[in-house]
Every structure is written in C-alpha cells, then in structure tokens.
Amino acid sequence: MKTLLKKIYDWVDERVEIQGLVEYMGKKYVPVHPHSIWYYFGGVSLFLFIIQVVTGILLLLYYKSGEELAFESINFIMSKVQFGWLIRSIHSWTANLFILSAMIHMFSVYFEKAYRKPREITWVTGMLMFFLLLGFGFSGYLLPWNELAFFATKVGTDIAGVVPVIGKPLLIFLRSGEEVTGATLSRFFGFHVAVLPGIFTVFLAIHLLLVQRQGMSEPLHISSKSERKTMPFFPNFILRDLTLWLLVLNLLAILAVFFPWELGKKADPFAPAPAGIKPEWYFLYMFQTLKYIPGKLWFLDGEVLGILLFGIAGLLWTVVPFWDHKSARGEQNRFVNYLGIFAVLYIIIFTIIGWLA
C-alpha cells in the first residue's frame, strides 16, 4: 500500500514538482497555548462548508426549482428518496451550525486581534465570506417555498428596500420584480447554487492560502513571552481537527434523526401571514433592534436609521485592522475588547429577546 502511494507521488512529482510544496507544508507549525482551542473553529467551519457542498449537490439531484414543484420536490426527497430525509436535515442543520461556528471563529479571531498586520486581508476576506454566508442562509431558506420562508423573504427584502437611494432598485433586483413570486424563487436558486458559491470559493481560496502562507497568529500576550510550544500542522493538528470533525458529524446525524427539519405548509401568496413571523436566529438580533427603534427620528425613518446603523457597524467591524493601530504595534487595545464584548452581549441578548417575543 505504502509503495503504491509512493509510486503515485513520484509520478506526480516528476510532472508538477510538488516536492517543494510538500516540504513547505511539512514545516508548518501550530502554536500550542491555552487559547489554542479557538484555532479549531476555522477548521470546523471549513468542514461544515464541505458538508454543505456535498449535501447541496446531492439535493440538487432531486430538487425542482419553480413555484409548482419546489415544495413538492422537497417533500419527495424527505419521504420517497432513500436517506433523503438525512441529506436534507443535515443540510438545514449544517447551515445553522455553520453560521454559529463562523461567528465563534470570527469573534475569537477578533478578541485575539489575529486580524492585525500582516493578516488584514485574511480578516477582510473572512468578513466578506461571513456576509456571503448570511446571503446563503437567506437565499437557501426560500428554496422549499413554504409559508414561513415566503413571508420571511417578504419581510427581509422589504427591509432591504428601505436602504436610502439604492433601496428600491435593490429590492427589485433581489425579488426579480415588485413582489415575492416564483421569479424570486428562481433568482434565489441561482444565487444559492451558483453565484454565492462561486464568489465564496474565491474568497475561501484566498483566505486558506494566506493562512497556510502566514501560519497561525499567536495571541499578543503570549508572543511577548519567550517560551513557545508548537505542534506540527501535519499530521498532529490535522488529526486533532479530524477528531473534532467526526464528533461534529455525529452531532449532525443525531440532530437529523431526532430533530428533523420541518417542511411546513406550501406558500400561498394570498393567505395572510401566520402570526409571530420572525426570521432565523442569525437575523433575529437585527430584526428585534428594528422593532425597538421609534417610527421616526428627526427626518429619518426609524427603519432607515436602523439599517444605516447596522451597515456602519458592519463596515467598521470589517475594517478594524485598519483603525486598530494599537494591536498592529503589539499593544493591548482595551477599547477593541470592550467593543467586542458589547457586540457579543448585544447579539446574544437581542437574539434571546427576539426568540421569546
């Protein structure tokens, strides 16, 4: 077995000269310190992305886009296709776990200030991927064309339409028309399986290449010490990563069996919205915030103000490497920490409030 592998390796190496790359990879090390655990969340996010691609492609083999058939085709997958229930539930659960894992990854990187020089681009591509991820979640949610999704999309695109200046064209672009219709479904399908994956992959490739090239960032207060424990990326860190991935896979299987993802009722544009409609949890804190902003503040619509606030917050967050000069110098930045704690608490509290409401 080993000689066979070696033969294949040599054959490829003669043509592509990967020996240099392999040696380089073999030298990659991962710092070992009390905060090392956070390193795993990037890998878990990657694993979940791979799961989404695989299950997504499998679903694509049976899903039928279009008003008349979308709902029924998913019903078909859940009931008639062997293990269809498993693939679909894993896909839906993974979407949520993916966003959660990405948030943890993002916040851990933030608090460790790993975005500081020389990793600014890594951070920016990561943030862009995060926004694309939310787009994945929003577009994918509509694809079953069920009642909840229909109205959630209506509300969500309504909010997008509130953005000043570009709001209306943006709304029409998203909805493929004035209202949420079968045309919206087709467009979201295109976004979800082609446009977003394409763009995401580009950013992911840049992100991973940079991580491999630059190695793992170390926390500030530890790099100030002289003692540095490390472990080789390959095979140690990879195998540890793999162990965690297996546990995550097991968790997904358990969720799929005991908490299968519901399908609900088919969307009926003429029926009234069901009571208590709210978006998925990862949009909930923004949704709840908008509810608390008064209808009108000075000359601005409350909703416009809310969207602008979140937009500006998102923008500042994305460009933090460029205004946090202290961390670039290697100094502790308490302000950034406090800002981060505020953000985490705000998100958690408002998500809970939104859930209970």
Place this chain on the structure above:
Amino acid sequence: MNSHMKDGQPVNEKKRDFLKIILSGGVLAFIGAVVYPILAYLIPPKEAEVVVSSVKAGKLNEIAKDSGKIIKFGTKPVILIRTANDELRAFSATCTHLDCTVQYRKDFGTIWCACHNGKYDLNGRNISGPPPRPLDEFRVTIQGDDILISKKA
C-alpha cells in the same frame, strides 16, 4: 520511567498493531457508513416524482367517451369526465352534502352521489337532491397524449 523501554519491543508492537487495527477498521466502517447512504440516495425511487399542483390523469385512450374516472389529486379525489361530445372536464369528487365520493352515471348523464341521491350536471352544478353547492372545477389540459389536471387559478 518509560514503560516501552523497559518491556521492550513486543508490547509496543502489540499496542501499535491493536490501535492500528482499530483505526483501519474504524476508517473503513466510517467510509462505509458515509458511502452507503449516499449511494442509496442516488438510486432513483420507484415513483419519478410526487407533484400535487398538477396531476397526470392518464392517457387520452385510457378514458372512454361518456365516462368518468376518479383520480387522486394530492390528498383529494377528483373526477375526470369525458362527455359524449368528447369534452374533458374535471371536478372535485367530494360531494358537497356529506363528503361521500361521487361517480359518473352514464344512464343519468349526470354526476351522482350514492349516499343520498344527490345529482350534479356535467358542469358540476348541483341540480337535484341534498347537495347545497356545486363541485369545485379543475382545469384539464392535454399534453400530447397525456391528460393533465391542475387547480383552477
């Protein structure tokens, strides 16, 4: 004190082999547990698809003139009628009186409900007996040889 040094090679090798065996076995079982569902998934199910907003009600040559047949439309029964003038019509087959399933009676020339002698004309209108409302109409379209029944917009 390193145990492996003291005890020598055999124990070390045994441990290594046992773990490697479990590991290899585990990897193979894992691959099987992942590949099997995916392969089973790829095998198309018996029914090509379940579609409920429109239903194929058979071929034109499967329904005779001046006859009717009951089709399943999602969870509801629908009666497909081919009149003596070769027109195809479809209505809900649930009687509007007390929910029995209606049928086409060639001898009456009407749709008839066996439960309490309710009658509907070939436009679904209730014309005799207890039914209080007409039958809901469905749209019939012909695609080549196939008859397609769908909900009326």
Place this chain on the structure above:
Amino acid sequence: MKIASLVFILTLLVMIVPCDNAAAQDKCLECHQNSGDKPSELFTHDVHYTKGISCAGCHGGNSGTDDMEQAMDKKAGFIGVPKGDDISKACAVCHASSEKMKSFGSSMPTNQWENLQTSVHAKLTLGGKEHIAQCTTCHNAHGIVSVKNPSSPVYPLNVVKTCTRCHANAAFMRSYNPSLSVDQLEKYRTSVHGMRNAKGDAKTAECASCHGSHEIRSAKDIKSKVYVSNIPGTCSTCHSNADYMKAYKIPADQYEKYSRSVHGIALLQNHDLGAPACNGCHGNHGAAPPGVESISKVCGTCHALNAELFSSSPHKKAFDERHLPECETCHGNHEIIAATDKLLGITPEAVCSRCHGERQNAKGYLVAKSMRGWIDSLDSEEQRVISMVNDAEQKGMEISEAKFKLKDVRQARLQSRTMVHAFNEEKFIEVIGNGLKTTAFIAEESNTAIHEYFFRRIGLVISTFILTILAVSVYLYVRRLERNQRRRDHENSHI
C-alpha cells in the same frame, strides 16, 4: 187626559232615549237600508254593528245627521268607498290600536296589518297601486263576523273556498307567480286533513293552519311557517297536542320522536336542508301516511340505492306478503336513528332475528350471520389501520398517501352498509373485499413507515458507534504520535 198625554210624551221620550243607540245614531244605515242597498243589509249581521259602530266608523263622515251633504261631508272625515290600500288602512285605524280594541272590550291581536305588509300578499297588484290582498279580500266588507262564526269566510271549514278563489285560478296566479302550482285544493282533498275538512271537522288543518293568516310568506322565506326547517314545528302545533289529537286516536309523539331521529337532528340542529321534514315523506297538501307498499319508494327518493336494492331483493316479496311496512320494519318511521352494525346479524338486538332463527327461515339466518361477521371484520380492520396511520404520523413519518386511501375504506364501509339491502351474501362480500384490499395496502404502508422510523434510530446508533470508535482511535493515535515525537526530540536533544 192630562195623565194620558204625560204617559204619551214619556213613552215618546222613552222611545227617543233608546234611539240614542247606534241605530238612532246611524242615520247612514237608516237611509241606505231604506234604499235597499246590499252592504247595509249585510251590515246588520256584522260584528261591528253589534259593537255599536256606525257606517261612519269606517267610512268617516257624520252618522248623526240624515242630511246627505252633511253626513257625507269630506270635512267631517268622509272617505267614500275606500279603494286599494285605503281599505286596509281604514280597518287598521282601530284594528292596529290595542287601546281602541280594548275600548270595545276585545283582546284580539292588533298586528294583522303589520303582518300583512310583510307577507307575500303585500306584493303590488298588476296595476301597481295597491297590495294584492286587503282585509276585505278574505274577511268581506260589510258582513264581517268572528272567525269562530261558521258563516265567516275565514271559519276553518270555509277557509279553503276563500283561498282558492285566487289560488286555484290558474290564469290569475300565472300573472303573479307562474311557477306556483294551483292544484293545492285537489291534492288537499285527497289528504286526511282535506277529507275530514270536507266532512265538517273544524279542528282539522286547513290553509291557514299551516300557512298562517296575515303573515303568510313564501315557503322559500326562512321566516315562513312552511319553510322546510320550520315545518316540523308547524305540524306539531296540532300533532303534538295530545288533548287536541285525542279524538283522532293517533299518537302525538311524532315530533318528539322525529327530533331525536337522524333526519330531525340533520334538519333542526345541523340545518341540513336536504333532510326531510314531515312533508318530505307525507306530502304537502296531499298529506297522508304513505301506504305500506310504497314506503320504500318514499324513502327511496333520497335513499335511492337502498330502495333499488331492496326492491330487487328477496325481502320485497316476503314483506309485501306479510304486509310489513318495508323500510319502516327495520328502521322505524319517525324515530329513525343512525343505523349501526348492531342492526344486522343474529344477536337479540339485531332486527334480522325477529324473523330469522336457526330453525326458522334458516337460510336468512346464515346470511345475516355471515354479513355481520364480514362487516365487523372490515370495521375492526379500519380501526386497526387508522391507529397504524396515526402512529406513523406521530412518529413524524410521511404517510399521506396511505391516509388518502382511508377515504376509500370509509367509502367501502358506506357501500357495504348500503349493499346489506340486497340481502345477497355474494355481492356483500365483494364490496367488503374491496375495502379489505385497501386496508391491507394501508397496513403495509404504515408498517413500512414505522419500520423506517426504527431503522433511522438503529442506523444512528450504529453510526454513532462507528464514529465514536473512530474518533477515539484517531485521538489515541495522535497522542501516541506526539509521545513518539516528544521521545525523538528528547533523544535528539541528547545527541
């Protein structure tokens, strides 16, 4: 002489004083009687006359003077011969006022004019200027007597003649309601009510008994006494009154029984207008209980299939020979309760056992036993598969197609209960067989769904087992790897 003149004057006075009564006041009547006109002749028999009301009481004017111009002076309120609605308005002046009626010592109702105006007779005539019916149309103008007076046109025995003056006139009715029939009298005379009425029974029902008098509405009007859901109540006004019906020697419990029956509950509680009221089985104007041999035809107007099957079954001849009232024999007439399977079979409560026993009419006994057995098996199978489908649904499995087929089982159950009436074992088993085929299919689907449920959980256990073993062994492998690396580093550092 003086005393005689005194007596004469006194007598004259005495004569004058009594003349202070209506007759003396009613100069109109005096004059018109002298000219010999019919109304004044009739009026002396009129109840208003006996109450002291003069001609001016309706016509207005001054009845105290015999000067024509003064008496018939418009300024004195004279209205001449009222025409159209003015007639009824004139009657209503008193008859719609309870004070006025009390002042004449009458406790009659005062809502007749009000009712008439909302009735079907308030329609305008062809000329469009007045209601079709005025008070005088039915009560006459000048010889009005109490409704209890046999010479009144609205006395029970005379009502029919009064109503049919218009309602049996086809040409007349056609100009108002072409689709309304005009043969009610003909039918009525074939009914029990009509025949007794013709013989002089004033207690029996005539037109007004059911349709009302002033407040007559179309039968399609929900407020009509003969609107289909009101009919049982209307009939029971007499037919549930035991004292009233005593002389006729028929029971008075039909309404009570009917309201407990399937038809009664359907009509009276569930407002199912397809359910029969009394007239559905007994007829309207030609009301009579259906003849023994025609009962299945009557029931068969709705229960067509059952009647057809019965008529071609061996029971038809057997029942007719024994003068058994067909459907009623097993199902009752007024108190028809929902037929359950218990009606069929050979148990004491089954109706079959009334005629069929192990040793008498034994063939029927065996058929009844068999049919009951089959229907029970379909029932229990239906219950079984319903609970299986529910189980699968509860477990969250997709079972909509099997659930759809439950409708077919219900249909088979209904069909089998209808097929009982053919009293033919072979046909019966065929229908039940179809039902059992469907239940077998449903059971299979449900079983598959339930197995899938357990398959998933067992599959999860196995996968968890594999994943756990793999994760643990990978982890142990890593630990060992790191131990070896540390050993190598340690060794290398010593070299």
